[in-house]
Amino acid sequence: xxxxxxxxxxxxxxxxxxxxxxxxxxxxxxxxxxxxxxxxxxxxxxxxxxxxxxxxxxxxxxxxxxxxxxxxxxxxxxxxxxxxxxxxxxxxxxxxxxxxxxxxxxxxxxxxxxxxxxxxxxxxxxxxxxxxxxxxxxxxxxxxxxxxxxxxxxxxxxxxxxxxxxxxxxxxxxxxxxxxxxxxxxxxxxxxxxxxxxxxxxxxxxxxxxxxxxxxxxxxxxxxxxxxxxxxxxxxxxxxxxxxxxxxxxxxxxxxxxxxxxxxxxxxxxxxxxxxxxxxxxxxxxxxxxxxxxxxxxxxxxxxxxxxxxxxxxxxxxxxxxxxxxxxxxxxxx
Ligand code: 1CP
Numbered sequence: 001x002x003x004x005x006x007x008x009x010x011x012x013x014x015x016x017x018x019x020x021x022x023x024x025x026x027x028x029x030x031x032x033x034x035x036x037x038x039x040x041x042x043x044x045x046x047x048x049x050x051x052x053x054x055x056x057x058x059x060x061x062x063x064x065x066x067x068x069x070x071x072x073x074x075x076x077x078x079x080x081x082x083x084x085x086x087x088x089x090x091x092x093x094x095x096x097x098x099x100x101x102x103x104x105x106x107x108x109x110x111x112x113x114x115x116x117x118x119x120x121x122x123x124x125x126x127x128x129x130x131x132x133x134x135x136x137x138x139x140x141x142x143x144x145x146x147x148x149x150x151x152x153x154x155x156x157x158x159x160x161x162x163x164x165x166x167x168x169x170x171x172x173x174x175x176x177x178x179x180x181x182x183x184x185x186x187x188x189x190x191x192x193x194x195x196x197x198x199x200x201x202x203x204x205x206x207x208x209x210x211x212x213x214x215x216x217x218x219x220x221x222x223x224x225x226x227x228x229x230x231x232x233x234x235x236x237x238x239x240x241x242x243x244x245x246x247x248x249x250x251x252x253x254x255x256x257x258x259x260x261x262x263x264x265x266x267x268x269x270x271x272x273x274x275x276x277x278x279x280x281x282x283x284x285x286x287x288x289x290x291x292x293x294x295x296x297x298x299x300x301x302x303x304x305x306x307x308x309x310x311x312x313x314x315x316x317x318x319x320x321x322x323x324x325x326x327x328x329x330x331x332x333x334x
Contacts, residue, residue: 003065004134004195004308008231008253008274011306017065018331019136020324021235021256021277022314023058024070028321030057041086042078045071051120052127059129061321062328066134066195067124069188071117073140073199076177076184077149079114080105094152099169102176107183114184118191125192137193139184141200141236142177142217149173155202178217182224189230196225197233197256204238214239215249222252233276237313244269259312263301275302277310284319284327291323292330299334 001009003017025031031054038044045051054070074092078084080102083095111118125135140148147155150163150170164170185196198221203214214236225232233254236246240260247255247270255273257266259280266275283294298309309331315324 002132002134002194004136005231007306007308008195008233011274013304013306015065016307016309016331017134018309018328019064019066019068019134020058020311020315021068023062023064024054024068025315026317027315027319027324028057028061041072042075042084045075046114046116048116048119048123051117052124055120055124056127056129059133062325064133064328066136067130068136068138068197069117069121069124069193071120071138073138073145073201074148075114075117076140076145076180079110079184080176080180081109081113082149091154091156092148094148096152097149097169097173099172103172105180107180110180110183111187115187118187121188121191121193134194135192136195136197137185137188137191138197138199139181139221141198141203141214141234142174142181142221143206143213144200144202145177145181146170146173146213147202147205149177155205159205174213174217178220181221185221185225186228189228193230195231195233197235198222198252200234200236202238203236204240206239210239210242210245211249215246218246219250222250226253233308235277241269247271247273254308256310257312261312263298267301267305274306274308276308278312279310281311281313281316281319284323285316288323288326291327295327295331296334299331 003015006012007015007017034050051070055067058064059067074084085093087093206213222232231253233256234252235256237258254276255270256277263278278298279294283291
């Protein structure tokens with residue numbers, strides 16, 4: 001078994017694995033160099049050699065215990081035939097949804113559209129650098145994918161008032177999203193993914209209907225991953241004290257806490273689950289002392305428990321890689 005698997009499945013308390021969300025990406029000069037030559041982000045994700053190289057860049061630098069495949073949660077709508085583009089200084093821009101066309105997409109059409117992601121996982125898994133390291137595959141949670149597909153851009157400024165206006169569309173889409181998320185997960189596992197993380201980055205946008213849009217659809221996916229025999233980590237960002245209900249109902253193997261969650265609260269309320277993450281990524285923009293102090297809070301709280309060190313959200317693009325190195329060295333030596 002690989003280190004993160006040992007922590008999640010065997011509840012081994014001696015391993016203390018570490019990886020960071022968004023560890024492959026914009027804060028690394030070697031990534032920016034490749035990105036400059038590859039203005040089309042989706043094409044870059046579908047370039048097996050480059051996607052694999054980008055996945056390994058942070059492993060080479062920092063020796064993380066897990067490598068997260070360089071891809072994006074929006075490969076799902078892309079595979080379903082929705083237009084997906086990334087505009088500089090704007091973020092993702094999606095095309096209109098045509099339910100008629102999406103309805104006709106079958107498993108073969110989807111898998112063929114994104115099969116290079118699976119090839120990249122396969123290639124990366126075979127790299128000597130990956131020995132005794134976890135290959136982490138991922139998807140967006142049904143709710144977060146629904147948000148992007150309907151909103152068609154980042155919901156940073158909140159959901160539009162008419163987001164829920166078309167009940168029929170929402171329910172049909174959720175069913176389709178769930179079906180293809182399962183396929184996308186199965187394909188990643190068959191290609192070599194040893195851990196699956198489900199990112200629900202926009203879970204915090206919902207004030208009610210949380211069971212309907214978060215707990216139930218995520219539980220369906222989590223049960224499916226468990227049936228495939230692979231450990232699954234959930235990240236329902238921003239749901240505050242609902243983390244407790246989420247954990248009791250969805251029962252993932254691991255749960256990534258966001259930076260708003262107090263680690264002592266998490267220790268007390270989140271039972272029968274391995275906790276991951278928590279440290280505010282903005283801490284890495286501060287002085288060394290502040291970084292060590294921030295990390296110590298989590299190290300102390302989860303001492304003698306199985307815990308996967310990570311952040312409370314993705315690394316910020318402006319992070320200095322030297323600070324990441326200091327954090328990892330500090331964690332490893334503490
Ligand atoms: O160079 C660029 O401009 C591209 C930046 C970039 C990168 C490096 C995007 C666009 N996606 C990625 C890779 C990525 N995305 C990974 C693999 C790398 C790694 O984690 O090490 C992963 C796991 C994701 C997941 C992802 N994409 C999430 C969930 C995690 C989170 O940060 O909340 C989300 C919400 C996305 C959508 C997305 N893709 C890219 C951007 C800029 C965004 C966010 C847009 C928004 O604010 O709504």
